[in-house]
Amino acid sequence: MSPAPLRSLTILGSGHEGWLIAHFLHRKLGPVRPEIAVIEVEGDDGPAGLSTLPGAVEWLSGIGFNPVQLAAGTGGALKLGESFTGVSTTGADAFLPFGNVGAAAGPVQFHQQLARLGLLNPPQNYAGHALSTRLAKAGRFMGPLDDPRSIRAGLAFGLHLDARALRDALKQAGARLGIAHQASQSVGFERDDDGRVTRLQLDDGLTRESDFIIDTRAEARTDKRWRPTSLGAFDRVAETSLPRSGDLPPFTINRLAGDAWVRQIPLKNRSGISALLPSSLDAQSYLSDIFGCDVDLTSTPALAGRCTQPWMTNYLRMGAAAWRVPALAGADVTLLTKACDRLLQVFPHSGPSEAEAIEYNRLMGQEVDTALDFAHLLLVTQTRTEAVWQSARAITPSGNVQGALDLFRSRGRLMLDEFCHHGEDIWIAALLAMGVVPARHDPQADALEETALRARIARIDELVSQAPATSLSHDHYLDRVRGELAS
Amino acid sequence: MSDNKVNRVLIVGGGTAGWMTAAALSKRLNGLDVKIELVESEAIGTVGVGEATLPHIRHFNAGLGIDEADFIRETGATFKLAIEFCNWGRIGDSYFHPFGDYGQPGSAIDFHHLWSSFAPDDVAGALAAYSVPIQMARKDRFAVPSADQDSLLSTYAYAYQFDAGRYARYLRTYCEARGVTRTEGRIQQVAQDPQTGHIQSVTLEDGRSLSADFFIDCSGFRGLLIEQTLQAGYESWSHWLPCDRAIALPSATTDKLPPYTRATALEAGWAWRIPLQHRFGNGHVYASDFMDDTRAETLLREQLHGEALAEPNRLRFLAGKRKQQWVGNCVSIGLASGFLEPLESTSIHLIQVGLAYLLDLFPTGDWPGADSAAFNKVMALEYERVRDFLILHYKATERDDSAFWNYCRTMPVPDSLEERIRLFRERGLVSIYEKGVFLAPSWVSVFIGQGLRPQRTDPRCRAYTADQARAGMRALQSDIARLTDSLPDHHDAIRQLSRAHLATGAA
Numbered sequence: 001m002s003p004a005p006l007r008s009l010t011i012l013g014s015g016h017e018g019w020l021i022a023h024f025l026h027r028k029l030g031p032v033r034p035e036i037a038v039i040e041v042e043g044d045d046g047p048a049g050l051s052t053l054p055g056a057v058e059w060l061s062g063i064g065f066n067p068v069q070l071a072a073g074t075g076g077a078l079k080l081g082e083s084f085t086g087v088s089t090t091g092a093d094a095f096l097p098f099g100n101v102g103a104a105a106g107p108v109q110f111h112q113q114l115a116r117l118g119l120l121n122p123p124q125n126y127a128g129h130a131l132s133t134r135l136a137k138a139g140r141f142m143g144p145l146d147d148p149r150s151i152r153a154g155l156a157f158g159l160h161l162d163a164r165a166l167r168d169a170l171k172q173a174g175a176r177l178g179i180a181h182q183a184s185q186s187v188g189f190e191r192d193d194d195g196r197v198t199r200l201q202l203d204d205g206l207t208r209e210s211d212f213i214i215d216t217r218a219e220a221r222t223d224k225r226w227r228p229t230s231l232g233a234f235d236r237v238a239e240t241s242l243p244r245s246g247d248l249p250p251f252t253i254n255r256l257a258g259d260a261w262v263r264q265i266p267l268k269n270r271s272g273i274s275a276l277l278p279s280s281l282d283a284q285s286y287l288s289d290i291f292g293c294d295v296d297l298t299s300t301p302a303l304a305g306r307c308t309q310p311w312m313t314n315y316l317r318m319g320a321a322a323w324r325v326p327a328l329a330g331a332d333v334t335l336l337t338k339a340c341d342r343l344l345q346v347f348p349h350s351g352p353s354e355a356e357a358i359e360y361n362r363l364m365g366q367e368v369d370t371a372l373d374f375a376h377l378l379l380v381t382q383t384r385t386e387a388v389w390q391s392a393r394a395i396t397p398s399g400n401v402q403g404a405l406d407l408f409r410s411r412g413r414l415m416l417d418e419f420c421h422h423g424e425d426i427w428i429a430a431l432l433a434m435g436v437v438p439a440r441h442d443p444q445a446d447a448l449e450e451t452a453l454r455a456r457i458a459r460i461d462e463l464v465s466q467a468p469a470t471s472l473s474h475d476h477y478l479d480r481v482r483g484e485l486a487s
Numbered sequence: 488m489s490d491n492k493v494n495r496v497l498i499v500g501g502g503t504a505g506w507m508t509a510a511a512l513s514k515r516l517n518g519l520d521v522k523i524e525l526v527e528s529e530a531i532g533t534v535g536v537g538e539a540t541l542p543h544i545r546h547f548n549a550g551l552g553i554d555e556a557d558f559i560r561e562t563g564a565t566f567k568l569a570i571e572f573c574n575w576g577r578i579g580d581s582y583f584h585p586f587g588d589y590g591q592p593g594s595a596i597d598f599h600h601l602w603s604s605f606a607p608d609d610v611a612g613a614l615a616a617y618s619v620p621i622q623m624a625r626k627d628r629f630a631v632p633s634a635d636q637d638s639l640l641s642t643y644a645y646a647y648q649f650d651a652g653r654y655a656r657y658l659r660t661y662c663e664a665r666g667v668t669r670t671e672g673r674i675q676q677v678a679q680d681p682q683t684g685h686i687q688s689v690t691l692e693d694g695r696s697l698s699a700d701f702f703i704d705c706s707g708f709r710g711l712l713i714e715q716t717l718q719a720g721y722e723s724w725s726h727w728l729p730c731d732r733a734i735a736l737p738s739a740t741t742d743k744l745p746p747y748t749r750a751t752a753l754e755a756g757w758a759w760r761i762p763l764q765h766r767f768g769n770g771h772v773y774a775s776d777f778m779d780d781t782r783a784e785t786l787l788r789e790q791l792h793g794e795a796l797a798e799p800n801r802l803r804f805l806a807g808k809r810k811q812q813w814v815g816n817c818v819s820i821g822l823a824s825g826f827l828e829p830l831e832s833t834s835i836h837l838i839q840v841g842l843a844y845l846l847d848l849f850p851t852g853d854w855p856g857a858d859s860a861a862f863n864k865v866m867a868l869e870y871e872r873v874r875d876f877l878i879l880h881y882k883a884t885e886r887d888d889s890a891f892w893n894y895c896r897t898m899p900v901p902d903s904l905e906e907r908i909r910l911f912r913e914r915g916l917v918s919i920y921e922k923g924v925f926l927a928p929s930w931v932s933v934f935i936g937q938g939l940r941p942q943r944t945d946p947r948c949r950a951y952t953a954d955q956a957r958a959g960m961r962a963l964q965s966d967i968a969r970l971t972d973s974l975p976d977h978h979d980a981i982r983q984l985s986r987a988h989l990a991t992g993a994a
Binding site: 346407443 | 515519850858860861922945946
């Protein structure tokens with residue numbers, strides 16, 4: 001007979017992560033859910049903006065939200081991919097599209113087909129065959145279609161989210177569901193002899209007993225279980241917001257400038273800016289110069305890495321408490337969604353849960369490591385000449401990254417470690433966007449008849465160029481969604 | 488214009504591995520300027536009895552464009568829904584490892600959690616009542632699974648049991664029709680490039696030399712190229728899988744044609760029974776440290792239902808794998824790459840997996856090392872995961888009736904398996920992995936079949952009262968029983984397939 005179920009579960013944190021977890025557990029545990037409470041412990045409100053992978057869209061749908069409405073209603077936007085400028089000191093701009101790029105021909109992947117025809121020179125040409133690229137560059141948006149005959153069937157998109165507005169919306173929705181919450185400036189823990197948390201100490205002498213605690217606070221990640229990851233000379237993150245100007249791009253903008261990786265997340269009324277830079281740089285002046293205006297920024301240590309044992313006894317770190325993946329990996333929200341899914345798969349009872357913790361820690365360790373690998377992939381493949389960028393290239397990547405680079409450079413193939421957070425398609429798109437060119441293509445591509453292959457690619461390009469005719473501008477699309485919400 | 492430098496591939500060794508390799512390459516590389524040659528010697532024997540497989544074989548055959556009915560007729564194949572394991576947990580016990588899941592399709596909670604929470608503790612076979620393929624197997628029924636994801640008939644897959652020798656000959660016909668050259672001969676010498684160490688050619692006993700750009704070693708245990716020439720090294724797993732001998736012996740059919748393989752644990756190993764259309768394949772896998780050959784043969788003969796049809800074929804092997812399965816310009820496939828006893832019918836599957844990765848990484852002739860490194864890494868993982876699954880059968884025993892079983896019951900196991908056992912024992916969970924052939928239902932079958940019961944289960948089971956859960960389970964059990972009673976007899980299903988095949992006039 002199983003032990004008693006959890007009666008109470010407390011989530012600590014003041015940001016969107018805690019509320020996402022609360023909604024997820026409320027929905028997925030159904031009638032057996034414990035009493036869930038969110039303790040909003042004062043602290044970091046989260047990043048200036050969130051830029052997600054496509055996986056976040058389906059996940060949010062699965063917990064009862066319409067993700068497009070959620071983004072539109074909270075000042076967010078939609079994301080078809082990411083742009084890159086300055087990957088090399090002299091090189092071309094690049095785009096990393098979400099969703100399908102071309103189509104495989106049997107076992108021959110699309111980029112191999114292009115390579116076979118000499119159409120991967122420069123490799124950034126790859127993205128041009130994707131519908132998301134065409135839409136993104138035209139500032140337009142259309143959603144995917146569930147019709148395998150349509151070119152739109154291969155579309156995928158992520159979200160740009162205002163972290164604070166998202167939190168507020170989730171909190172309101174949580175209140176309607178009856179998810180308890182309270183604020184506290186601080187929290188302390190009482191533990192028993194086995195290290196289990198027995199009680200939380202809140203403000204004004206208040207206490208709360210809880211069978212299980214999930215901690216999302218960034219300040220929780222400061223003990224010996226933290227395994228740091230080097231980012232070379234990039235040891236600082238500066239964040240700010242800028243007022244919006246001009247049209248609303250449906251993609252995240254990456255600028256590799258002289259001494260910083262600057263990332264811009266376009267939201268409805270502003271842009272969330274985060275810059276990865278060396279602490280030797282005057283971030284204030286630097287960003288003011290780049291954006292041509294004074295900026296009011298916050299600056300924190302970069303601190304990339306993860307907790308090696310996020311789950312111990314009845315205390316689990318998730319989100320900012322458990323990992324810090326550089327923003328340039330674009331894994332905001334989706335790592336948390338994976339953590340939630342894993343937690344559900346091994347959801348504990350009251351009492352000891354060592355086996356559950358071991359399995360969760362293993363799976364999330366692997367998942368976060370692959371997200372960190374993706375950040376490293378971008379850093380080690382840029383070819384800028386300034387000293388800070390050379391230091392990034394000198395980072396010793398993991399075996400997964402090195403193996404991927406070796407194999408891709410050799411023949412355009414990838415064999416990634418398990419639970420690769422970004423998936424092979426995005427790794428391929430990223431490698432080509434960063435200018436990594438395979439020395440040879442898949443020899444099986446040579447079996448494809450050249451004229452037919454060229455015609456097929458031309459047909460794909462034709463469909464890709466025609467489809468946006470029925471799309472709306474990104475702004476107009478969001479306005480329409482907001483109009484639907486209002487009605 | 489292609490700049491690919493691999494234009495000639497030589498496959499060393501026939502049998503299942505060699506001809507599967509030739510078939511896969513001839514299909515996938517069709518249209519390329521790649522000449523495929525296979526050299527084998529009829530003087531070198533093969534195991535030559537029935538071969539049980541996993542459902543993936545159907546995808547392999549389909550990928551080659553092979554017609555199922557034609558294949559079944561030519562290889563004497565039967566359908567396979569499961570493996571029955573007898574005497575593994577305790578003497579007298581029996582459980583099935585089916586190709587399929589338990590319970591209703593699409594449930595949010597894995598069925599064994601519900602079963603563990605609400606079913607009676609004393610009914611070891613009760614879980615089997617909730618498996619469509621097990622019920623079909625027990626009743627000697629068969630039907631092709633349904634594509635309707637809501638149907639109980641969508642909860643399983645199937646494989647084949649066939650004559651490996653016939654399959655190899657069948658594939659040989661396939662290959663030779665597609666331009667693969669077969670050369671008869673026994674290799675006497677292997678020439679290597681003095682600088683790179685790459686294999687340049689092989690010389691046959693009659694003096695002919697066969698050269699190639701890329702070599703695939705399907706020469707069996709001896710690993711003529713990968714080991715005897717390139718010295719890849721071998722990683723032994725005999726301390727976890729102590730069986731190192733096998734005797735194979737075909738026997739006459741009986742009136743029953745079960746759609747499953749049987750593995751019966753004996754004193755110091757286990758005996759297989761694989762039903763084909765024209766005979767049974769039988770064998771005894773045993774540990775020579777615990778049993779002599781004479782006793783082993785005696786025990787095997789006691790297992791036969793029909794008369795023996797030939798003299799026994801005897802094999803020696805060492806459980807394990809090559810330390811590197813791709814070295815230079817040579818890849819090993821099949822027994823040349825490693826050996827894991829056929830307890831869960833993984834031999835052909837590991838050939839298939841190796842071929843899939845090889846084709847994904849088919850060399851260009853530059854030999855940069857990244858290809859072989861990626862191949863070796865992923866194949867090591869595949870082998871290790873199969874290894875752990877096999878070890879579980881031995882470790883999770885309560886038998887103490889022989890020195891062999893005392894050894895198995897008490898031996899330390901790989902950490903990876905230790906963690907899996909702990910996870911299931913404590914929480915009823917199966918570790919999640921992406922690579923590796925055996926999914927959660929397979930592990931559940933063996934864990935529960937051999938007596939492990941989780942201490943705690945998915946807390947979402949508490950959404951149901953005991954009465955609700957049991958009522959639902961009784962109804963499901965009844966549905967499965969009724970459904971499987973209505974399905975055709977296995978023998979009839981084979982005959983029907985053959986008649987339909989003949990009716991269409993397919994070749």
